[in-house]
Amino acid sequence: MSSVVAKSYNSRADPVVAYCSEHTTVQTPLQVELQKETLANAPHSMMLGAPEVLTFGQNFIKAFGGKRALDVGTFTGASALAWALAVPEDGEVFTFDIDHTNYNKFGVPILSKDQKTFKKIKTVEGPAVDSLNKLIADGQSGTFDFAFIDADKTSYPAYYEKCVTLLRKGGVILVDNSLRGGKVADEKQREDPQNGAIHATNDIIYKDDRTYSALLNLGDGTHVAFKK
Numbered sequence: 001m002s003s004v005v006a007k008s009y010n011s012r013a014d015p016v017v018a019y020c021s022e023h024t025t026v027q028t029p030l031q032v033e034l035q036k037e038t039l040a041n042a043p044h045s046m047m048l049g050a051p052e053v054l055t056f057g058q059n060f061i062k063a064f065g066g067k068r069a070l071d072v073g074t075f076t077g078a079s080a081l082a083w084a085l086a087v088p089e090d091g092e093v094f095t096f097d098i099d100h101t102n103y104n105k106f107g108v109p110i111l112s113k114d115q116k117t118f119k120k121i122k123t124v125e126g127p128a129v130d131s132l133n134k135l136i137a138d139g140q141s142g143t144f145d146f147a148f149i150d151a152d153k154t155s156y157p158a159y160y161e162k163c164v165t166l167l168r169k170g171g172v173i174l175v176d177n178s179l180r181g182g183k184v185a186d187e188k189q190r191e192d193p194q195n196g197a198i199h200a201t202n203d204i205i206y207k208d209d210r211t212y213s214a215l216l217n218l219g220d221g222t223h224v225a226f227k228k
């Protein structure tokens with residue numbers, strides 16, 4: 001199935017996607033450096049968050065003065081850096097990954113050049129469902145302003161559920177990869193467990209009375225949910 005869904009840094013990106021990204025993406029020199037380093041040297045570099053999606057998320061955080069962000073899936077730290085740049089000096093970004101090797105190897109040497117931003121990032125290593133459950137058990141429900149979901153696809157329904165619980169009223173969740181290169185629109189391809197899980201997450205969000213939502217063709221698909 002051909003598709004116009006793609007991250008802008010992918011050279012096969014549709015020209016309309018490229019045009020939208022050119023009129024959306026704003027990056028600091030450190031973000032550009034991290035993107036270059038990740039694409040050149042990190043394993044599975046295409047996991048890197050699309051810069052147009054990161055700018056979109058930063059705009060929400062800045063517009064409503066968000067202070068506390070959840071970042072589910074760190075990789076080399078591009079999304080964590082974006083949220084850390086958007087929150088104020090006393091803001092916090094909790095970034096979760098099952099293994100922070102890529103963050104420590106590729107992200108930290110670049111991010112640590114800006115200590116003011118770097119110190120806002122709190123890394124939490126381990127299965128993210130467990131880490132989010134721990135925050136809930138610690139009484140942090142309703143205390144976060146923003147969440148970005150971008151880790152293992154089969155856990156997306158659980159991540160969405162935990163993030164709704166952890167967000168305050170008016171908080172925003174961005175769910176990345178919500179179109180999976182267009183595969184979720186193809187019934188046959190939904191038999192794949194990862195595509196199926198994303199399709200299920202899209203259904204859950206659309207039917208969820210606790211949030212207002214919209215599924216956008218931005219990056220690899222971005223499902224936006226606002227907590228009522």
Ligand SMILES: C[S@@+](CC[C@H](N)C(=O)[O-])C[C@H]1O[C@@H](n2cnc3c(N)ncnc32)[C@H](O)[C@@H]1O
Binds near residue numbers: 050074077096098150
């Ligand atoms: C797509 S990448 C994240 C990209 C990152 N958000 C960015 O903007 O560049 C997905 C990450 O999820 C992590 N991951 C996979 N399974 C996980 C799990 N069960 N719990 C937490 N993280 C997991 C992977 O190690 C990987 O670094």
